[in-house]
Amino acid sequence: MRSLIKTAFKQVSGLNNYKAIPSGLKKYFSTQQKADLKDIPMLDEFMKQQREPIKESDLEETQIPYLNKTQFDSQKKYFIETYGCQMNESDTEIISGILQKAGFVRESNLDNADIVFLNTCAIREGAENKIWKRLENIRAYKRKEKKQLITGVLGCMAERLKDKLVEKNKVVDIIVGPDAYRDLPRLIQSLDPSTDDYSINVQLSLEETYADIVPVRQNPDSCQAFVSIMRGCNNMCSFCIVPFTRGRERSRDIQSIVEEVKMLANQGVKEITLLGQNVNSYFDKEAEGYEDLDHLNSEGFKETFKLRKGKGARFAHLLEEVAKAAPEVRFRFTSPHPKDFPDPVLQVIKKYPNIAKNLHMPAQSGNTEMLTRMRRNYSRENYINLVDHIKQTIPGITLSSDFICGFCGETDQEFQDTLTLLEYVKYENAFLFAYSLREKTHAHRHYQDDVPEEVKKQRLQQMIDVFHKNQELVNKQEVGRIHLVLVEGKGKFENQIRGRTDTNKRVIFNSLTTCSSEIPEDLSHSDEQLKEFLMKQQIEQSINQGDQNKIYNGDFVLARVDSVSVRSLFCTPIAKCSISQFAKLSKNNPFIQF
The missing domain is CATH 3.80.30.20 (tm_1862 like domain)
Known part of the structure; x- marks a missing residue:
């Protein structure tokens, strides 16, 4: 029976699972190290402890002993590449939040980094092949630069192919699944890049949502x-x-x-x-x-x-x-x-x-x-x-x-x-x-x-x-319609600005970077007055090129569709406009497509 208890102990003794340990066993765990197996209670003692009433202190959030900034020899710099879906983009921001709190600094250039992370996708074979190829590139880079670069594979591929990552590619030092990102600081610090040792945590969770982590946005200037x-x-x-x-x-x-x-x-x-x-x-x-x-x-x-x-x-x-x-x-x-x-x-x-x-x-x-x-x-x-x-x-x-x-x-x-x-x-x-x-x-x-x-x-x-x-x-049915477009940034070609409609259609503004500063509050819903307003805006566009009317990233713009391609709507910017204003303007108006 003691062997069964030992097995259970091993299953819950990982740092990420401390909350899952029954209250009766918690006193056998140190916040600094794992307990000695010989100290685990016999079954009768264990069962007796589980019958004890739960105290308020048992319900308090357990502090997992992650390393703090002062425990690092120096400020390590990391470089991260993200592959796959939007969820992985979000996870990269969560990972950055965890690492930044632990004292790490993100680098935009691999040459300046001590650590490189690949946040991976496993949904299709093609996505995984990209990672294998990238790992070979990193291996060659380390040999050429004679650099002790810690390499980590994170995310879905880490969980799915953990064994192959260790066996097939000796370049990988850290393997961390989607539910174990909190453990990254400890896993990094425990590594000696001069050896063949590796650190791994791919355990899935029934509770982890990272709700308390403040993500570090990859592009803080984005709208x-x-x-x-x-x-x-x-x-x-x-x-x-x-x-x-x-x-x-x-x-x-x-x-x-x-x-x-x-x-x-x-x-x-x-x-x-x-x-x-x-x-x-x-x-x-x-x-x-x-x-x-x-x-x-x-x-x-x-x-x-x-x-x-x-x-x-x-x-x-x-x-x-x-x-x-x-x-x-x-x-x-x-x-x-x-x-x-x-x-x-x-x-x-x-x-x-x-x-x-x-x-x-x-x-x-x-x-x-x-x-x-x-x-x-x-x-x-x-x-x-x-x-x-x-x-x-x-x-x-x-x-x-x-x-x-x-x-x-x-x-x-x-x-x-x-x-x-x-x-x-x-x-x-x-x-x-x-x-x-x-x-x-x-x-x-x-x-x-x-x-x-x-x-x-x-x-x-x-x-x-x-x-x-x-x-x-x-x-083609969009020509002549009015949309509310969120300006996202520069287009593919010079003098182009791109954005998206509420209905997720891609919009291109060609060489037209100004519009009226705001939409009149008293604009009628009638078609004739709307047409008159649009004509007025066209005239003002050709006269007023002041900075106050320039279109910037993050502006909502009322825009008319002039022509289309298979992928895009080519529009004329009419006026800057809020969501609430556009809701009033578009009500019962066939000219305007919400």
């Missing part, structure tokens, strides 16, 4: 920012590695999210994207004072993993809270699941003008049998009905999606159903991929990756062609 609201995924789609690299769903407390949003708004951020692997299944079960919505799925959609019953703050509540907290900030969110778009969520999106009227609706396939093999828990008909319902509920909304071709057993007819779905919905944007088999997934265990690579490539090109054809048709 856009990410806010991570939840981590992990419970959906277990048969093709997807995310639940195995990111763990189960857990949500940040709603108050910490609202406070971060307010902080970013005060810093001048104009657009915030709420992030999560399954963002619209957000549920803060500890939150009080919210209407009991229970958990509602989109009509016809099924739940894979039922753990979200009861009172608390759900995604509709969160959207409303952030919209009210920063009314002149535009909000987007990604990546959602179609099953989590019940009417309460749609009504909040419709109600608040600062919640972007563009939804990401990952379909993955247009065929019901294929969706069943993918374990998506909806049919083609369910998905189409939801699309129609959303467009009816929120007029003018645009949709984007994800699609995979060449998944296990995909027939020509099943693929044709995907093409017809692309034709039917006419997405504003789409992320299109050929299937890449991932180890550990349901598909890896139960299916055959039997679609030839050449067929996958052909089908991928067909999807791209259909999408581009529809995108061009949709964009």
Whole structure:
């Protein structure tokens, strides 16, 4: 029996798991080092301690003994590269927050760094191949420069390929998974780069959300920012590695999210994207004072993993809270699941003008049998009905999606159903991929990756062609419309300025960098007066080139679409305009597209 207790001790004795240790065992742990195994109690003593009443002191937050600034020999400098999704971009900011607090300094140049981190993606084979190639480049760099450079692999690939990273590539010194970033300072300090030793922590958590970490923004001058609201995924789609690299769903407390949003708004951020692997299944079960919505799925959609019953703050509540907290900030969110778009969520999106009227609706396939093999828990008909319902509920909304071709057993007819779905919905944007088999997934265990690579490539090109054809048709309908555009910065070519509409369409301003300083409050909704106003602005554009009317990064600008391409709208800037002003102006006005 003592051996069983020792085994349990080993499983919970890692620094990151200190909170998981039963109160009766905590006295056998030092905050500086692990306890000696011989000091662990016999089973009868252990059980007796667990029957003791819980004291308030037992519930206090345990202070994990991470190293502080004075414990470092010198101020170490780190360089970090980020690969993959927006969640990884957000994680890099969290990592920087943790390291900065511990006394590390971020470098923008690898040559000046003591440490290099690769924050990795594992969702497709191509993403992992980039990392293997980059590690070989780093190995060559270290040999050439004769430099003792600590190399760390972080994120999803670290968790998925921890053994291969150690065996295949001796250049890696640190391997840290998505839930263990707090441990980075200790792992770094414990290394001796002159040896072949390595440090590793890839343990997944049921609780970690990094809610207390203040992210260090990678580009503080940007008008856009990410806010991570939840981590992990419970959906277990048969093709997807995310639940195995990111763990189960857990949500940040709603108050910490609202406070971060307010902080970013005060810093001048104009657009915030709420992030999560399954963002619209957000549920803060500890939150009080919210209407009991229970958990509602989109009509016809099924739940894979039922753990979200009861009172608390759900995604509709969160959207409303952030919209009210920063009314002149535009909000987007990604990546959602179609099953989590019940009417309460749609009504909040419709109600608040600062919640972007563009939804990401990952379909993955247009065929019901294929969706069943993918374990998506909806049919083609369910998905189409939801699309129609959303467009009816929120007029003018645009949709984007994800699609995979060449998944296990995909027939020509099943693929044709995907093409017809692309034709039917006419997405504003789409992320299109050929299937890449991932180890550990349901598909890896139960299916055959039997679609030839050449067929996958052909089908991928067909999807791209259909999408581009529809995108061009949709964009042509934009000519003459008025949009509220957030200016994001310089365009690809000289004298160009780029931005995005509320509906997530890319905008280019060609050589027109000034507009009216503000929009008149008394502008009528009538078409004739709107036309008169636009003509006046055109005249003023040619006369007034003063600095006060220049367009800057972070400005919201009323803009008219003059011409289009497959990917972009080419617009004339009319007037600087707030979100609330534009909401009044666009009401019942067919000239203006919110």
